[in-house]
Amino acid sequence: MDPATEETSDMAKSENLGLFLRIRPLLQSGVRGDRNPRFRRKSAFEPWFQKMCLRVKTSRSVTLSPPLALERGRTKTEVYDGFSQVFSPDSSQEEVYEKMMRPLVEDFLRGKSGMLAAFGPSGSGKTHTIFGCNSQSGMVPLALQQIFKETSDSTRSLFISIFEIRCEGGKEERVFDLSPNGVDLTMHRSTLKGLHEALLRRATSPTNANSQSSRSQCVINLRIVDDKSNGEVNDQANDGVLIIVDLAGAEREKGTGNQGVRLLESNFINKTSMVFCLCLRSLLEHQKNPMKPLEKHFQDSLLTKYLRDYMEGKKRMALILTVKAGGEDYHNTSCLLKQATPYMEIKFNNEPSKRRLSPSFVLKGYKEKLEVAEHEIQHLRESNLELEKELKDHKSQIEVQRLDDDQVAQEIQRLRESNLELETELKYLKSLIEVERLADDQVAEETQRLKESNLEPEKEVKDLKSLIDVQISGDDQWDDSVVEDLPNKNAISPSNEDNDRLARRRKGKKWSSLEEDTLRAGVEQYGVGRWKLILTSNRDIFGERTQVDLKDKWRNLTRQHTHH
Numbered sequence: 001m002d003p004a005t006e007e008t009s010d011m012a013k014s015e016n017l018g019l020f021l022r023i024r025p026l027l028q029s030g031v032r033g034d035r036n037p038r039f040r041r042k043s044a045f046e047p048w049f050q051k052m053c054l055r056v057k058t059s060r061s062v063t064l065s066p067p068l069a070l071e072r073g074r075t076k077t078e079v080y081d082g083f084s085q086v087f088s089p090d091s092s093q094e095e096v097y098e099k100m101m102r103p104l105v106e107d108f109l110r111g112k113s114g115m116l117a118a119f120g121p122s123g124s125g126k127t128h129t130i131f132g133c134n135s136q137s138g139m140v141p142l143a144l145q146q147i148f149k150e151t152s153d154s155t156r157s158l159f160i161s162i163f164e165i166r167c168e169g170g171k172e173e174r175v176f177d178l179s180p181n182g183v184d185l186t187m188h189r190s191t192l193k194g195l196h197e198a199l200l201r202r203a204t205s206p207t208n209a210n211s212q213s214s215r216s217q218c219v220i221n222l223r224i225v226d227d228k229s230n231g232e233v234n235d236q237a238n239d240g241v242l243i244i245v246d247l248a249g250a251e252r253e254k255g256t257g258n259q260g261v262r263l264l265e266s267n268f269i270n271k272t273s274m275v276f277c278l279c280l281r282s283l284l285e286h287q288k289n290p291m292k293p294l295e296k297h298f299q300d301s302l303l304t305k306y307l308r309d310y311m312e313g314k315k316r317m318a319l320i321l322t323v324k325a326g327g328e329d330y331h332n333t334s335c336l337l338k339q340a341t342p343y344m345e346i347k348f349n350n351e352p353s354k355r356r357l358s359p360s361f362v363l364k365g366y367k368e369k370l371e372v373a374e375h376e377i378q379h380l381r382e383s384n385l386e387l388e389k390e391l392k393d394h395k396s397q398i399e400v401q402r403l404d405d406d407q408v409a410q411e412i413q414r415l416r417e418s419n420l421e422l423e424t425e426l427k428y429l430k431s432l433i434e435v436e437r438l439a440d441d442q443v444a445e446e447t448q449r450l451k452e453s454n455l456e457p458e459k460e461v462k463d464l465k466s467l468i469d470v471q472i473s474g475d476d477q478w479d480d481s482v483v484e485d486l487p488n489k490n491a492i493s494p495s496n497e498d499n500d501r502l503a504r505r506r507k508g509k510k511w512s513s514l515e516e517d518t519l520r521a522g523v524e525q526y527g528v529g530r531w532k533l534i535l536t537s538n539r540d541i542f543g544e545r546t547q548v549d550l551k552d553k554w555r556n557l558t559r560q561h562t563h564h
């Protein structure tokens with residue numbers, strides 16, 4: 001960016017006029033500012049707070065109430081809101097500086113122009129706020145402290161000028177340079193010719209209203225520029241500046257008791273204040289309705305001529321209204337608030353200052369920029385080389401990685417294929433197992449079927465065997481009904497030896513005498529060989545004994561009988 005426009009690029013923003021309000025502390029009765037005998041008499045009997053017509057409501061608003069003495073028939077309390085900041089009576093100079101002045105000074109150090117004007121009735125604390133006193137430095141000394149502190153090690157130079165506009169004897173307005181060897185100045189358009197940098201010197205003259213009342217408009221002008229040898233040009237009108245104005249306090253003639261010359265001076269002060277207000281009013285109305293022309297009121301006083309750019313809304317401005325809050329100050333305070341609070345709607349365009357810089361300064365700026373750019377290029381080259389090397393490393397790493405990836409992909413493919421094979425094999429084996437299982441089932445079924453079909457022959461064999469046993473049991477004891485069915489009775493008749501063996505085999509439970517008697521009785525009743533009949537007729541006595549048992553027992557009994 002062109003150095004000539006670089007520093008002003010951030011200024012092209014519209015912003016509202018900063019409107020601050022500072023309430024002066026109430027002073028002891030009889031001290032200037034509280035001179036009205038009507039209020040002084042009353043205040044001696046009233047609590048302190050009852051004398052206050054103005055109170056802080058919030059950090060941005062106040063309430064204005066008519067004092068008790070004026071209250072008859074008027075109980076209206078008004079609220080004035082929207083201030084950038086309200087400073088209560090006990091706020092310190094430092095607090096005012098921090099909240100109001102510091103931002104202006106910081107912008108000024110960045111090359112941004114601005115103006116602060118203190119505006120208010122006589123004795124309300126304008127001079128105290130702007131210049132302060134021995135124990136309480138005001139905005140100017142505090143600003144200078146900050147500026148010197150922040151520019152001490154830089155190549156910038158600070159230019160200070162101070163002048164006042166006054167109207168001696170109520171005659172024509174004149175401008176006085178307040179530097180030690182200062183002279184009268186002339187104003188050409190908005191520029192003062194022959195103004196020097198100066199130390200502070202004010203013209204003051206006592207009045208009833210304020211024993212040190214300022215009878216002039218005092219203007220402090222700070223200008224900061226880059227190293228003179230490189231950047232200074234003759235035309236200073238467009239340099240970034242910080243202007244601080246201590247307006248003379250407007251007075252109500254009734255309250256001051258001014259007469260003669262003092263009255264004429266008071267008229268001048270009131271007129272300047274009026275012109276100042278007219279300029280701002282016209283600017284506000286023009287901004288609200290651009291069809292309304294911006295009146296050229298600035299031409300009506302030297303101060304507004306000098307401040308033309310501000311009066312026309314081209315540069316940023318802040319106002320600090322100073323007021324007294326005593327009962328007797330109600331009218332002055334009320335008038336000021338009514339008049340000035342609408343100004344908070346004024347906007348400033350902050351037109352970029354068109355500083356003209358010397359070619360050598362511009363060249364120096366370009367050279368510096370070139371050096372910085374070359375340094376930057378060198379740095380970029382070096383870091384570029386490093387990046388290239390890094391990139392190369394990364395690429396080779398990626399290549400290795402890519403090869404690895406190929407191998408991994410191949411392996412995966414191989415595994416997939418073998419997996420498929422295994423799956424097929426598994427499938428085949430499963431089908432085999434299934435077949436096997438089915439075959440087993442069939443075998444089991446067949447076995448079961450065979451088992452079942454085998455049961456009948458087994459039974460038959462058993463029956464047959466028992467029949468054979470019966471056959472074997474002897475000729476005379478044989479049950480004829482069974483034997484009749486057999487084809488050859490002798491063929492299956494056992495030998496004596498066999499009979500003994502069988503008898504031994506069948507020897508089980510010992511025969512009771514009841515059983516033996518029943519057997520004898522049965523043989524007697526039914527005859528030998530009718531074992532089945534004898535058995536079934538006496539089942540309760542013989543229990544589980546068989547026909548064969550009966551036959552064996554009978555044989556034993558008869559043998560025993562023969563022996564005897």
Ligand SMILES: Nc1ncnc2c1ncn2[C@@H]1O[C@H](COP(=O)(O)OP(=O)(O)OP(=O)(O)O)[C@@H](O)[C@H]1O
Nearest residue numbers: 024121122123124125126127128210213214248249
């Ligand atoms: N905030 C304050 N704290 C203490 N004293 C103050 C304060 N403001 C003003 N004063 C005192 O009130 C008196 C009047 O103040 P100052 O001279 O600053 O008023 P002014 O508005 O500049 O008056 P004029 O317009 O007549 O010059 C002075 O004695 C001053 O020290």
